[in-house]
Amino acid sequence: MKGKRLLALAAAVLAGSALAATPAGKTADVAKGKQIAEQVCAACHGADGNSVASANPTLAGQHPAYLYAQLQAFKAGVRKNPIMMGMAAPLSEDDMRNVAAYFGSQSVKPREASDKSQMDLGRQIYRSGNPLTRVPACMACHGPAGKGIPVQFPRLGSQHAAYVLKQLNDFKAGTERKNQTMAEIASRMSDAEMKAVAEYISGLR
Template sequence: MKPKMLLALAAVAAAVAGSAFAASPVYKGDPAKGKVIVDQVCAACHGVDGNSAGSNYPSLAGQHQKYIHDQLQAFKGGVRKNPVMMGMAAPLSDDDMWNVSAYFSSQKIKPREANDKTQMVLGKQVYRVGNPVTRVPACMACHGPAGSGIPDKFPRLSSQHAAYVLTQLNNFKVGTDRKNPVMSDIASRMSDAEMKAVAEYISGLR
């Protein structure tokens, strides 16, 4: 695919994504019941309000409800291979997953700053433009200019830990834990420098 065509497609996708941000589907789930499970099981790693303190664990506050629910199902079903999360998800019923996801999605995101500001120029370029030479599309084409994602389609990335984002990109690249054909293909085309830079840029998105 020619670079100019790739950029044009990315621009169209970004425009479509932007029009979808306001449409957030409503799913079943009781946040109050979800909080009980979070306090007992999830808070130690992900924080009582979904804003994790440790960069090894993703912040889940404000993440799309169905995305969280689907990831819990993937852990329980062994589609995702993280041993810790497989154990945590194993006893959860589908209703439990909807309740937990309803709670986390209703929590307010705490803004984060990039730790390494020297990465911002390259990170911004990859996120907003991509790399036409290696056919890496702009991240914002799916995840939005501000990292808000699209419910049912693409997860929210804004204010996520840079270290966690980098780990996930590497997992996509080598095929461990995460098995998403689209993201695996994109990550396989990214250099280590591009992955590190875009992870830092994402962590400071609002």
């Protein structure tokens, strides 16, 4: 029962924040977003949003509303990453909206899990969770193929496993990222479960 309440809370909190981050009546300019991506973002995330460095997330194909909300969070200092806070600081609302739309329009390059020995446990956690520790299935919010639910939950499929693992640890520690729902879920996951599900997510497409 508590697990169901947790999922309901996740839907309400994340849906509300993402919807609020998308101003009504605003149309993004993808061409201008491409210029910003090439000048500001490409060194870490790739010109098309397909990062080659495992420490930097792939942004291609991500929901624009989610990307826009994260840029707002970095600019406001809610997400505390010194590099991204500095990158987001000079961006206007239109800049953030445009670059989010550009990356969202790009095709994500499929990735394979680097450690196939983690697949069984990762699949179990992602698809079924862990009833004993009240960890809900990841796919309840992020979808069976890791595509997320537009506006509400981010795309995870084909993301770098190392990046996913770091985010789970950050949620658990409450350091760089603060999200009550994800912090509660991550706090119930073992190190082995987090590593395994990160590897499984990396191979989703």
